[in-house]
Amino acid sequence: MRLPFLSQRPREFTVEPVHPEDVDALAALHAEGFPRPWNAAEFASLIEQRPVFGYTARPAGSGRAGPAGFVLARLAAGEGEILTVVVSRQWRNQGLGWLLMDAVLRALHRERAEALFLEVDETNxxxxxxxxxxxxxxxxxRPNYYREGEGPPTGALVMRRDLR
Ligand SMILES: CC(C)(COP(=O)(O)OP(=O)(O)OC[C@H]1O[C@@H](n2cnc3c(N)ncnc32)[C@H](O)[C@@H]1OP(=O)(O)O)[C@@H](O)C(=O)NCCC(=O)NCCS
Structure with a gap:
């Protein structure tokens, strides 16, 4: 199988570990991606937890402009979990989600984690x-897992990526 973290993608974005000063930008991005967004205080308390880590991505050469996307993950007992991943609407479908997820996979590979898990809406x-x-x-x-807005509830797929 092709290992994503060994393949090449254009380096149009700078990927960096999440910093505490990013929390307002994370909350703004999260509100673009989800109907029930997490606020800056929630992000602040999440990223100070030791097993939580994540990355932001900024378009290369954009200086101190806010991130175009970010991912947060947690590593516990040798297993990683994606907590959330969001790319700003204007930057979607350009490989940024791939880059952010690849950064998490690389970090977990370095930590010799066994697997990475996530949950995703089956309609996404x-x-x-x-x-x-x-x-x-x-x-x-998980049937009827997400109950957002007017529409009928939707199920969640639980997905796994082996790392060994
Ligand atoms: C999911 C998300 C993070 C992906 O970010 P992104 O930067 O667009 O991701 P990428 O560009 O790396 O990859 C997106 C892929 O989906 C494909 N895609 C886009 N719309 C699609 C559709 N309707 N059906 C199938 N594939 C689709 C793109 O073509 C691309 O694949 P490719 O690289 O093989 O061409 C982004 O859409 C997002 O922030 N969504 C809102 C928040 C969210 O749903 N997060 C995930 C929760 S589990």
Missing amino acids: ASAIHLYRRLGFFQVGH
């Missing part, structure tokens, strides 16, 4: 496409 076609391309496969299904 672009995210599922991205995860499958990164080597994730479905290991579970």
Whole structure:
């Protein structure tokens, strides 16, 4: 199988570890991606937890402009979990989600983690496409897991990416 973290993508973005001063930008990006966004204080308390880590991505050469996307993950007992990943609407479908997820996979590989897990709305076609391309496969299904807005509830796919 092709290992994503050994393949090449254009380096149009600068990927850096999340900093405490990013929390307002993380909250703004999260509000673009999810109907029930997490606020800056929630991000601050999350990223100070030791097993939580993450990355922001900025377009190369954009100086101190806010990030175009970020990912947060947690590593515990040899297993990683994606807490959230968001790319700003204007930057989607340009490989940024792939770069952020690849940064997490590289970090977990360095830590000799066994696997990375995530949950995704079964109707989220672009995210599922991205995860499958990164080597994730479905290991579970939670029916009626997401109840947002007016529409009917949707299920969650539980996906796993082996790291060994
Ligand atoms: C999911 C998300 C992070 C992906 O970020 P991104 O920067 O667009 O990701 P990438 O560009 O690396 O990959 C997206 C892939 O989905 C594909 N795609 C886009 N729309 C699609 C659709 N309707 N059906 C199938 N695939 C689709 C793109 O073509 C691309 O694949 P490719 O690189 O093979 O061409 C972004 O869409 C997002 O922030 N969504 C809102 C928040 C969210 O849903 N987060 C995930 C929660 S689990």
